[in-house]
Amino acid sequence: MPGWSREKREVVEEGFYAYLRRAKLFSKDFSGEIILGDHLYEGQARFITEVFDALENDIHKIYVLKSRQLGLSTIARAMTSFLLGFHPGLKGACVFDTSENRQESRSELVAMINGLPHTLKFPTITADNRSGITLANNSKILFLSAGVKKTKTSGTLGRSLGVSLAHMSELCSYDNDEGLEAFENSLSDANPDRLYIYESTARGYNAWNTMWENARKDPTHCRCIFLGWWSKPSQMIPQDSPDFQLYGIYPPSDKETAKIKAVKEQYGYSISPEQLAWIRRKMNPGAAAEDAGDAQPEFEGSNTRIQEQPWTEEEAFQQTGATFFSPEVLTDQTNKFVNNKFKNYWFMAGDEFINMRAYKARTIKESELKVWEEPEVGGCYVVGVDPAFGENEKNDRSSIQVIRCYADGVDQVAEYSSPLVTTRHLAWVLAAIMGWYGEGNNQVFPIMELNGPGNAVFNSLKDLQTYLRIGHHMQQVQEKGLTDIFKNVQTYIYTRPDAMTAGHSWHWITNASRKVMIMEALRDYVSNGTFRIRSAELIKEMNSVARDGDTIEAPGSKKDDKVVAAAMATQCWLEKVKTSLMASKRTREAEAAKKMLSIKDQVQLFNQNHLEMFFSQKRVQRFRQQATFRRAAWRYAR
Numbered sequence: 077m078p079g080w081s082r083e084k085r086e087v088v089e090e091g092f093y094a095y096l097r098r099a100k101l102f103s104k105d106f107s108g109e110i111i112l113g114d115h116l117y118e119g120q121a122r123f124i125t126e127v128f129d130a131l132e133n134d135i136h137k138i139y140v141l142k143s144r145q146l147g148l149s150t151i152a153r154a155m156t157s158f159l160l161g162f163h164p165g166l167k168g169a170c171v172f173d174t175s176e177n178r179q180e181s182r183s184e185l186v187a188m189i190n191g192l193p194h195t196l197k198f199p200t201i202t203a204d205n206r207s208g209i210t211l212a213n214n215s216k217i218l219f220l221s222a223g224v225k226k227t228k229t230s231g232t233l234g235r236s237l238g239v240s241l242a243h244m245s246e247l248c249s250y251d252n253d254e255g256l257e258a259f260e261n262s263l264s265d266a267n268p269d270r271l272y273i274y275e276s277t278a279r280g281y282n283a284w285n286t287m288w289e290n291a292r293k294d295p296t297h298c299r300c301i302f303l304g305w306w307s308k309p310s311q312m313i314p315q316d317s318p319d320f321q322l323y324g325i326y327p328p329s330d331k332e333t334a335k336i337k338a339v340k341e342q343y344g345y346s347i348s349p350e351q352l353a354w355i356r357r358k359m360n361p362g363a364a365a366e367d368a369g370d371a372q373p374e375f376e377g378s379n380t381r382i383q384e385q386p387w388t389e390e391e392a393f394q395q396t397g398a399t400f401f402s403p404e405v406l407t408d409q410t411n412k413f414v415n416n417k418f419k420n421y422w423f424m425a426g427d428e429f430i431n432m433r434a435y436k437a438r439t440i441k442e443s444e445l446k447v448w449e450e451p452e453v454g455g456c457y458v459v460g461v462d463p464a465f466g467e468n469e470k471n472d473r474s475s476i477q478v479i480r481c482y483a484d485g486v487d488q489v490a491e492y493s494s495p496l497v498t499t500r501h502l503a504w505v506l507a508a509i510m511g512w513y514g515e516g517n518n519q520v521f522p523i524m525e526l527n528g529p530g531n532a533v534f535n536s537l538k539d540l541q542t543y544l545r546i547g548h549h550m551q552q553v554q555e556k557g558l559t560d561i562f563k564n565v566q567t568y569i570y571t572r573p574d575a576m577t578a579g580h581s582w583h584w585i586t587n588a589s590r591k592v593m594i595m596e597a598l599r600d601y602v603s604n605g606t607f608r609i610r611s612a613e614l615i616k617e618m619n620s621v622a623r624d625g626d627t628i629e630a631p632g633s634k635k636d637d638k639v640v641a642a643a644m645a646t647q648c649w650l651e652k653v654k655t656s657l658m659a660s661k662r663t664r665e666a667e668a669a670k671k672m673l674s675i676k677d678q679v680q681l682f683n684q685n686h687l688e689m690f691f692s693q694k695r696v697q698r699f700r701q702q703a704t705f706r707r708a709a710w711r712y713a714r
Contacts (some may be wrong), residue, residue: 079134119307140275168241211280248279312350322364324353334363449489460645503536
């Protein structure tokens, strides 16, 4: 379906500006009543243009990520009311986070319509009741509140509505995923005049963050608009103001210069010195009074202040806790090791393990298993497994991380992730990965999170081992060479590090103290390059992990299942694998050198190592004999 014609766009846009030039409201930025069209901010004008550009391109969903106090909600309400009057019989809805905001916004919209002059010939309000208002052209608008906490009626939002025009405000405060899903399903996808506006500040990693990221990935159907603090030109400090001497006389710092450049490149807006002075005062008003000696004051604000007044959309979504993994370290890892060239596969489970198949994925979205490095002869591998809802009930994906182990570090070689796999099929996928990486004389060490569904996966894995050993499809198992897929698998056994006596258990059960331990270790090894990351998705998850007191996790709706699986794998290497690899001097450099050797060189190296081992054993024997003689001599000397 084509979008609006240029002629229609110009007629409706011109009509809207005529509406704004007569629409009145009370503004806190000005004294008394104002004409909305005479006081449009930069951000409001940008929003209007972007909306009509989108409609002309047949895009009907508008997502607006904004800073505080830009008047965006007001202009969106004005557009909603105008389109209802312009298109007869249109049904719309305004959704707010709380009933208080709903009522306040409703009063503003009703007053705006009632205050229009009769010469504009805008349809009057013919009905104003509890559910909403109806105009003389039979258009109707409902006023709803999504709620900031879950209730028994959360899922009823938007049911049986069927709307073609909607304005949803401050989605960052919604705590009603079920209701929002119901509302989304009530929206028309056929009406050529439909328009759905989603606008909100950021406020951390939440459902709104997920919606924004998904909209960014779908430019064919969604228009994303970012409006930073700079889009309201009145947010500035004049040069003749005393405050300019406190906040405006210093040249931009390196961080500020980078932000000014980003705003110019991404949004085509030039930050003035007066605006820079304003944002400095907003971020850190006490910095100018601090005695910094010859150094320039530091005007960087807290995460909370930054997310309220962001420069760019990347800066808008901030962690509530302290960032756990250093962004600089993750950037360095990305530049050095992350690789977007990999083989990707997806699994078809079948009714039996012997019938499971792995196929090359046709697209990235279809991919479940990404492989950067296939199994190498003599390799040592650890497989970390975090089943869905295992370590964290918010993580609805099962994740597997495969790392290649050396004496001096580990390299990520494969990654599996799926939100749909069952516990039984996850056990099969795990067995297939372990069997592949454990072929020949390779070693494989699996470590699995047993919380939640983990025990079910573990039991299915044990059942599979029995099935492959004595199952009723033995002939097919033997024909496909599956009888020995577990021969080189050495299951991780947990031992309490603070136990005075041996206490052992299978695999891993995460609690608060254990998670802190493995996450701290992972951070150390990522920071110094001991752990080399190939996956951009793993880096992305690490970027969202934050520390809040004794809690280390991805906030809000963000995921950290890949990170937890990687942390468990690193713990297994550190505790069970590293020492033996050090004893045999299997460093990255040594393994790389070994691969470069010819067959003759490898035989010579084997003989040399065998000879060294022989003499080493002889030295140990002589030392033991000498010790025995010394003890005997000491007894006789008495």
